[in-house]
Amino acid sequence: xxxxxxxxxxxxxxxxxxxxxxxxxxxxxxxxxxxxxxxxxxxxxxxxxxxxxxxxxxxxxxxxxxxxxxxxxxxxxxxxxxxxxxxxxxxxxxxxxxxxxxxxxxxxxxxxxxxxxxxxxxxxxxxxxxxxxxxxxxxxxxxxxxxxxxxxx
Amino acid sequence: xxxxxxxxxxxxxxxxxxxxxxxxxxxxxxxxxxxxxxxxxxxxxxxxxxxxxxxxxxxxxxxxxxxxxxxxxxxxxxxxxxxxxxxxxxxxxxxxxxxxxxxxxxxxxxxxxxxxxxxxxxxxxxxxxxxxxxxxxxxxxxxxxxxxxxxxx
DNA sequence: CTAACTGCAAACCTTTTGCATTGAC
DNA sequence: GTCAATGCAAAAGGTTTGCAGTTAG
Numbered sequence: 602x603x604x605x606x607x608x609x610x611x612x613x614x615x616x617x618x619x620x621x622x623x624x625x626x627x628x629x630x631x632x633x634x635x636x637x638x639x640x641x642x643x644x645x646x647x648x649x650x651x652x653x654x655x656x657x658x659x660x661x662x663x664x665x666x667x668x669x670x671x672x673x674x675x676x677x678x679x680x681x682x683x684x685x686x687x688x689x690x691x692x693x694x695x696x697x698x699x700x701x702x703x704x705x706x707x708x709x710x711x712x713x714x715x716x717x718x719x720x721x722x723x724x725x726x727x728x729x730x731x732x733x734x735x736x737x738x739x740x741x742x743x744x745x746x747x748x749x750x751x752x753x754x
Numbered sequence: 755x756x757x758x759x760x761x762x763x764x765x766x767x768x769x770x771x772x773x774x775x776x777x778x779x780x781x782x783x784x785x786x787x788x789x790x791x792x793x794x795x796x797x798x799x800x801x802x803x804x805x806x807x808x809x810x811x812x813x814x815x816x817x818x819x820x821x822x823x824x825x826x827x828x829x830x831x832x833x834x835x836x837x838x839x840x841x842x843x844x845x846x847x848x849x850x851x852x853x854x855x856x857x858x859x860x861x862x863x864x865x866x867x868x869x870x871x872x873x874x875x876x877x878x879x880x881x882x883x884x885x886x887x888x889x890x891x892x893x894x895x896x897x898x899x900x901x902x903x904x905x906x907x
Numbered sequence: 908c909t910a911a912c913t914g915c916a917a918a919c920c921t922t923t924t925g926c927a928t929t930g931a932c
Numbered sequence: 933g934t935c936a937a938t939g940c941a942a943a944a945g946g947t948t949t950g951c952a953g954t955t956a957g
Contacts, residue, residue, distance in 0.1 A: 622931050622936060643921080658939050663922060665937095679832055686947090687921095701883045712881045719872060728865045729897030730854045736891045737873075744882030775911060775956050797946080811914050816947060818912095839922090839946095 612674060612692055619672055626650065626657050630665045634675065640689035640709060666690055680709060680738065698736045703743035705750075710743065765827060765845055772825055779803065779810050783818045787828065793842035793862060819843055826887075833862060833891065851889045856896035858903075863896065 612631045617623055629650045633641065641649070647662040669675035670690070678689045680702050691698065697717055701710040717735070724730050742750070765784045770776055782803045786794065794802070800815040822828035823843070831842045833855050844851065850870055854863040870888070877883050895903070 624931070624937065626938075656939080659921095660923075660940080661938055667923095677835060701877065701881060701885070703883075704886065710881065710883070712877065712883075715876075715880075723868075724854065724865065724892065727868075728854060728863065729900070730856075730863070730865075730892065730894055731900060732854075732892040732894040733857065734893040736889075738889045738891075739877065739883065739885040740887040741883055741885040747882070747884060777912065777956070779913075809914075813915080813948075814913055820948090 615674055616669070616672075619674070621668065621672075625654065626661050627665055629653050629657065630662060630669075634690060634692050640678065640680065640691060642687035642689050644687075646690065676734070676736075678736070678738075696732075696734045698738075700736075700738045701743065702738065702740045703746055704740050705742055705746040708743055708745075768827055769822070772827070774821065774825075778807065779814050780818055782806050782810065783815060783822075787843060787845050793831065793833065793844060795840035795842050797840075799843065829887070829889075831889070831891075846887075849885075849887045851887075851891075853889075853891045854896065855891065855893045856899055857893050858895055858899040861896055861898075 612635050613623060613628060616627065616631060621627065630646060633646055633649050643663055643666055646666065647657070647659050650657040650662055666675065666677075670677055674693060675690050676693045676698060678691055678698065678700070679687075680689060680700060697714055699712055699714060699717070701712060703709075721732060721735075724732055765788050766776060766781060769780065769784060774780065783799060786799055786802050796816055796819055799819065800810070800812045803810040803815055819828065819830075823830055827846060828843050829846050829851060831844055831851065831853070832840075833842060833853060850867055852865055852867065852870070854865060855861075856863075870890075874885060874888075877885055
């Protein structure tokens with residue numbers, strides 16, 4: 602469930618840019634999403650936010666996440682339900698999400714986006730489809746777990 | 755929301771193969787999934803099943819779908835929540851799901867799997883990741899809607 | 908015959924909503 | 933000052949579960 606940190610250019614700034622009021626609660630949620638060391642579901646965001654400011658209400662967190670999602674600043678992922686039915690929220694770094702979810706250690710890796718160009722060209726020419734948001738999720742076995750397994754056998 | 759029909763080699767047979775009891779209710783659910791003209795969420799499966807046999811209970815449908823999901827015979831998709839928060843169930847044709855979801859007409863297209871080979875080779879060599887189940891979802895504008903839009907403007 | 912499965916109803920968990928109050932701009 | 937956002941509590945979904953009765957193998 603751990604994830605690599607992603608470079609990010611100010612969610613708060615973008616929130617302000619689209620006209621959202623920067624309340625204390627929203628600042629907390631935004632910072633949590635920006636600095637998260639793993640993918641967070643709504644409940645986790647709520648718990649962490651509440652730990653910082655006891656008055657933050659669950660409904661506010663849900664409303665904020667929905668707001669951000671509708672504005673396209675954040676995306677909702679399910680990571681193929683590899684570890685439960687929860688939905689996770691992630692700042693939209695671009696319009697592309699690529700996740701490699703290890704079914705063994707539950708680690709989530711986000712590989713380079715290099716191969717995306719090929720794929721895009723292909724979908725556009727072969728299917729006439731113009732992709733806007735793309736999600737690629739693969740469940741499988743990561744390099745580390747493959748080594749562990751072969752060592753064991 | 756419409757989808758192309760996919761060739762399929764007997765969900766019931768595979769259910770039997772893994773040792774599931776073929777009850778009347780499960781036969782109905784299996785046939786619904788096999789012949790569905792669109793992606794079905796749990797509630798839709800339930801409603802359709804109930805229409806065929808009034809005694810089918812919602813809990814049974816949920817249990818069956820979960821069972822099939824855990825056995826890997828069926829996959830759960832959210833189609834990027836383009837048309838709601840529902841989760842859809844689809845027979846696993848292989849281990850690969852590619853969906854192009856049109857944000858305009860909500861149509862879901864399933865393109866050829868040709869480009870998957872490149873992607874797979876890449877993830878394996880560059881990330882050392884061995885993919886087992888793959889889901890590629892793209893939200894965007896389909897060819898037809900692009901034409902409609904340009905005609906309008 | 909027996910373990911697996913079902914129907915039923917209640918519980919559970921997550922998310923949303925109406926309303927009065929608060930606070931950002 | 934005004935309108936958006938919040939807290940609260942209640943409702944609304946959607947899904948799961950314990951139990952007693954039924955049925956496929």
